[in-house]
Amino acid sequence: MSQTTALPRWADVALLPVVCLALALCVAGIVVALVGQSPSQVLAALVQGAFGTPRGLSYTLYYATSFIFTGLAVAVAFHGGLFNIGGEGQATLGGLGTALVALWLSPVLPAWAMLPLMLVCGALFGMVWAAIPGYLQAYRGSHVVITTIMFNFLASTLLVYLLVNQLRAPGNVAIESAAFAPSAHLMSARELLALAGVDWPGSPLNASLLLALLACIAVYFFLWHSRSGYRLRAVGSSPGAAAYAGIRPQRHIVLAMAISGALAGMVGMNEVAGVSGRLVLEFVSGAGFTGIAVALMGRNHPVGIVLASILFGALFQGGAEVAFDVPGFSRDMVVMLQGFVVLFSGAMSYVVARPLAALLRVWQLPGAKHG
Amino acid sequence: MDETLIASVLASAVRLATPLVLCALAGLFSERSGVVDIGLEGKMLFAAFAAGAMGAFTGSTTLALMAAMLVGVLLSSLHGLACVSYPGDQVVSGVALNIIAAGLTVVLGIAWFAQGGQTPPLPVDVRVQAHWQWLVQAVQPLPWLGPVLGQALFGHNLLVYCAYALVPVAWYVLYRTRFGLRLRAVGENPQMVDAAGVSVQRLRYAALAINGLLCGLAGSYLVLAQSANFSPHMTAGQGFMALAALIFGRWKPWGALGACLLFGLLDAIAMRLQGVDIPGVGAVPVQAIQALPYLMTVVLLAGFVGRAVAPAALGKPYLKNR
Numbered sequence: 001m002s003q004t005t006a007l008p009r010w011a012d013v014a015l016l017p018v019v020c021l022a023l024a025l026c027v028a029g030i031v032v033a034l035v036g037q038s039p040s041q042v043l044a045a046l047v048q049g050a051f052g053t054p055r056g057l058s059y060t061l062y063y064a065t066s067f068i069f070t071g072l073a074v075a076v077a078f079h080g081g082l083f084n085i086g087g088e089g090q091a092t093l094g095g096l097g098t099a100l101v102a103l104w105l106s107p108v109l110p111a112w113a114m115l116p117l118m119l120v121c122g123a124l125f126g127m128v129w130a131a132i133p134g135y136l137q138a139y140r141g142s143h144v145v146i147t148t149i150m151f152n153f154l155a156s157t158l159l160v161y162l163l164v165n166q167l168r169a170p171g172n173v174a175i176e177s178a179a180f181a182p183s184a185h186l187m188s189a190r191e192l193l194a195l196a197g198v199d200w201p202g203s204p205l206n207a208s209l210l211l212a213l214l215a216c217i218a219v220y221f222f223l224w225h226s227r228s229g230y231r232l233r234a235v236g237s238s239p240g241a242a243a244y245a246g247i248r249p250q251r252h253i254v255l256a257m258a259i260s261g262a263l264a265g266m267v268g269m270n271e272v273a274g275v276s277g278r279l280v281l282e283f284v285s286g287a288g289f290t291g292i293a294v295a296l297m298g299r300n301h302p303v304g305i306v307l308a309s310i311l312f313g314a315l316f317q318g319g320a321e322v323a324f325d326v327p328g329f330s331r332d333m334v335v336m337l338q339g340f341v342v343l344f345s346g347a348m349s350y351v352v353a354r355p356l357a358a359l360l361r362v363w364q365l366p367g368a369k370h371g
Numbered sequence: 372m373d374e375t376l377i378a379s380v381l382a383s384a385v386r387l388a389t390p391l392v393l394c395a396l397a398g399l400f401s402e403r404s405g406v407v408d409i410g411l412e413g414k415m416l417f418a419a420f421a422a423g424a425m426g427a428f429t430g431s432t433t434l435a436l437m438a439a440m441l442v443g444v445l446l447s448s449l450h451g452l453a454c455v456s457y458p459g460d461q462v463v464s465g466v467a468l469n470i471i472a473a474g475l476t477v478v479l480g481i482a483w484f485a486q487g488g489q490t491p492p493l494p495v496d497v498r499v500q501a502h503w504q505w506l507v508q509a510v511q512p513l514p515w516l517g518p519v520l521g522q523a524l525f526g527h528n529l530l531v532y533c534a535y536a537l538v539p540v541a542w543y544v545l546y547r548t549r550f551g552l553r554l555r556a557v558g559e560n561p562q563m564v565d566a567a568g569v570s571v572q573r574l575r576y577a578a579l580a581i582n583g584l585l586c587g588l589a590g591s592y593l594v595l596a597q598s599a600n601f602s603p604h605m606t607a608g609q610g611f612m613a614l615a616a617l618i619f620g621r622w623k624p625w626g627a628l629g630a631c632l633l634f635g636l637l638d639a640i641a642m643r644l645q646g647v648d649i650p651g652v653g654a655v656p657v658q659a660i661q662a663l664p665y666l667m668t669v670v671l672l673a674g675f676v677g678r679a680v681a682p683a684a685l686g687k688p689y690l691k692n693r
Contacts, residue, residue: 031475035482083462085409142672143681145409145462146618149611150665161658292466330481332488332603336474339467347453347464354457 007357017297017304020345020352021311027344028337035328042322042329049321050314056321058189058203064306064313065205065270066091066284068212070291071309072219073130073264075300079223080256081236086133086148087264088288089155090126094265095272096159097125099177099279102272103167106181114183118273119211119266126265127258129155134257138250144257152288163281177279186273206274208266215263216302222259232256264288286335293338296346312338374518380639381523385531386597388635390415390589392534394613395620395627396541397585401447402622403545404578405558405684409465410450411586412610413472418443418590420476423490423601424483426497426594435497435595440587446472447583448576455575458688469610477603488603490594499528499596530592535628537585542624554578558682561689571689589613615668621679634664 007016029039050060070087077084084090101121106114133147160175169178189205223229232252234242239249271283290312297311298304319334344352394411401408418439425431425438446468453459477488484490501507507521545551554574557564561571594601616634620626641660648654671679 031478035478083460085462085466136669136673140673140675142669142674142679145407146614146672147669149409150615150669153608153611153665154662154669157658157662161656164658165656289466289470292463293470296463328481328485330477330488332474332477332481334474336471336478339469339471339474342463342470343449343453343467347459347467348457350457350459351453 007353007360011356011360012353013299016349016353016356017299017345019356020349021297021341023352024337024340024344027340028333031336032333037326037329042326042333045322045325046315046318048318049325050318053201055201055203056317058201058205059317059320060310060313061189061209062203062205062270062275062313063316064309065209065212066267066287067290067294067309067312068216068305069266069270070264070287071294071298071305072215072291072302073260074291074295075298075302075305076219076223076232076263077130077256077260078295078300079229079236080232080252080260081239082134082137082144082253082256082260084130084148084257084260084264085145085292086130086151086261086288087291088284088286089148089152090129090261090264091267091284091288092152092155092159093129093261094122094126095268095279095283096162097265098122098268098272099167099180102180102184103177103279106184109183111183111185115186115273118184119269122268122272123262123265126268127262130261130264131254131258134254137257138253144253160281163279167279175281176276179278180273184273185277186269188274204275206270208270208274211266211269213306215266216306219263220302228255264291290338292346293342297341374515376643378518378522380636380643381519382526383642384632384636384639385523385527386635387638388631389531389534390592390597390609391613391616391631391634392538392628393585393589393592394610395617395631396537396624397443397582397589398614398617399541399545399622399624399627400554400578400585401582402617402685403558403682404554404575405561405682405687405689406450406454406575406579407461407465407686408450408582409462409614410446410468410610411465411613412606412608413465413469414443414446414583414586415590415593415610416469416604416606417446417472417476418587419593419605420472420480420490420590420601421587422591422594423493424479426493427484427491427600430494430497432497432499432595435493436587436591439591439594440584443585443587443590444580444583447579447586451576451579454688455572455579458690461686461688473604476601480601480603490601492599493595497595498599499530501526501528528596530588530596534588534592538624538628545624550577555682558684561684561687565689565691571691612664615664618679618681619664619668619671622682637661637663 032039032042049056051057070091073087074084098118098121102118129151133144133151136142136147137144163175167177168175187207190200190202192207193200231247232255234247235249235252243249267284267287272279276283294305294308294312298308315334319331322329323331394415398408398411421442422435422439426435450464453464454461480488480490503525506525510521511517545555553564553569557571557574565571593605612634616630617627619630637660641657644655645657
């Protein structure tokens with residue numbers, strides 16, 4: 001994933017992601033055209049659905065909230081030299097932690113104590129679920145990619161087991177836990193804006209968006225303005241050199257994964273505390289994997305991650321709207337586009353960068369000779 | 372326990388392990404050449420779709436198989452372009468293949484067949500059938516062994532036997548041919564292979580081509596033998612399960628076979644125990660059995676029981692320096 005292309009820095013930071021996104025959109029557009037639909041009509045409906053109404057915008061931001069958490073999770077691990085593919089499982093565990101403490105204490109605790117506790121508990125569950133693969137990588141030499149994949153499956157079977165056999169409310173047909181007491185409800189955007197006297201339509205958008213933005217700022221200061229973050233990045237770029245400088249790589253590998261998992265675990269606040277108000281199956285629904293695409297597109301920087309999250313939020317929300325308007329369109333097209341984004345901006349960025357660099361040289365040095 | 376129950380569990384274990392075996396062998400070739408293959412799942416899924424769609428369009432088993440293998444090879448080549456010709460990240464490329472396959476198969480399925488992403492069921496004569504029913508009947512009268520032998524060993528279709536026969540073939544190719552020696556060497560020390568004047572890239576592309584063919588077979592097995600049509604996300608993690616089996620089998624053909632059979636057996640037992648109350652124990656948590664393969668792989672990788680050592684150059688791109 002690390003980039004050492006022949007491009008000048010501005011092009012590497014700004015131009016390459018845009019070109020990669022454009023390529024992904026082009027390929028997806030070709031597929032849309034091939035299945036007999038008009039790409040421009042789909043795009044227009046998509047943008048209208050995602051940004052055209054306050055309600056659409058709210059949904060876009062609601063999806064983006066989860067993607068910011070999982071994107072940050074992938075990015076922090078990446079700066080520690082690790083590929084955390086287990087955001088899905090860590091978010092599942094995070095939701096589980098959020099829900100367990102809410103089921104247990106929400107009838108007795110007031111909201112001001114309940115909500116922070118849910119946040120901490122969710123982050124803690126996600127943290128542990130990521131720290132174990134981190135520990136195994138650092139001290140036992142098993143590769144974090146494989147272990148986190150296995151942990152994704154373990155998390156989903158654990159959730160199914162707990163919901164089916166332990167947490168399902170008696171007499172309930174649906175596989176879900178009992179509803180939390182009102183103190184465990186995170187305020188929705190509608191309720192928040194009503195406090196300020198603004199009438200905003202109802203949507204799943206909730207206060208965890210603010211939490212996600214705070215997490216972005218915290219991650220920025222941690223990575224680039226703290227001693228620990230510097231060490232983490234040092235280990236990520238060269239474990240050997242870091243060890244020579246007196247930094248213990250093992251410890252920072254576990255730390256990177258722990259922070260990564262805690263961030264992914266906060267998805268539980270958005271989905272469980274903010275929206276469903278109970279524990280349900282499949283509440284993560286792919287956000288962990290979208291986080292990979294988000295981090296790749298956002299070049300593992302909080303600002304880029306926010307932008308990429310809004311883009312993917314818009315795609316998911318717009319895609320849902322288009323599916324209503326255009327017969328034969330399904331949200332799977334968005335999944336497909338997400339795959340193309342990972343392919344072009346992640347795996348094939350070198351393939352794209354080389355001709356791009358050649359092109360830039362031609363533009364910058366008109367008529368100049370190449371040595 | 373009576374023998375018919377044992378026989379049916381064993382038979383379904385053998386059947387459930389078949390796509391795992393094919394996929395694990397695919398991963399074996401790729402990973403022994405030093406190319407990580409997280410994309411097994413996606414390749415198998417796309418191949419299954421190709422088999423289902425081609426089978427529905429043409430009604431030909433051969434063409435369905437060929438389409439599946441072609442798609443497998445194409446996706447592998449894309450992986451190769453990103454990670455063998457260029458130093459792209461192999462894990463990211465695999466993840467991309469998985470996501471693209473999950474989305475694109477449904478998009479194409481809806482566009483071509485308008486059945487919510489499914490392909491129409493294939494007629495019986497397009498699907499592969501069990502061949503040796505007479506043999507199953509012939510051994511039936513044997514005491515105790517009869518049903519077990521008949522159902523678990525002889526009651527399968529050609530693709531099943533083909534998958535298991537490919538294990539010794541893969542072993543022979545990897546350990547008894549010059550190509551296999553070089554392929555394993557390129558996964559351990561590509562510089563050395565390069566210095567010996569053998570093309571690293573060509574070897575890795577060859578490994579990926581074999582990988583694609585085997586993924587194609589695995590995918591077509593799902594559509595032509597296991598169920599009658601393609602349905603969205605039908606691989607349901609089997610590609611990752613195969614990857615786990617490959618690791619659990621320590622990147623060796625026979626080890627991978629053993630792991631696949633073990634995982635298949637666990638799956639078959641979990642299916643059988645669904646909703647069954649065992650006297651004295653109560654209902655068995657099926658999820659615990661389903662989680663075992665992943666748990667065992669993690670434990671093995673962590674080196675608490677035995678040790679699985681990956682090929683040394685696994686995941687590291689190799690580019691000739693000028």
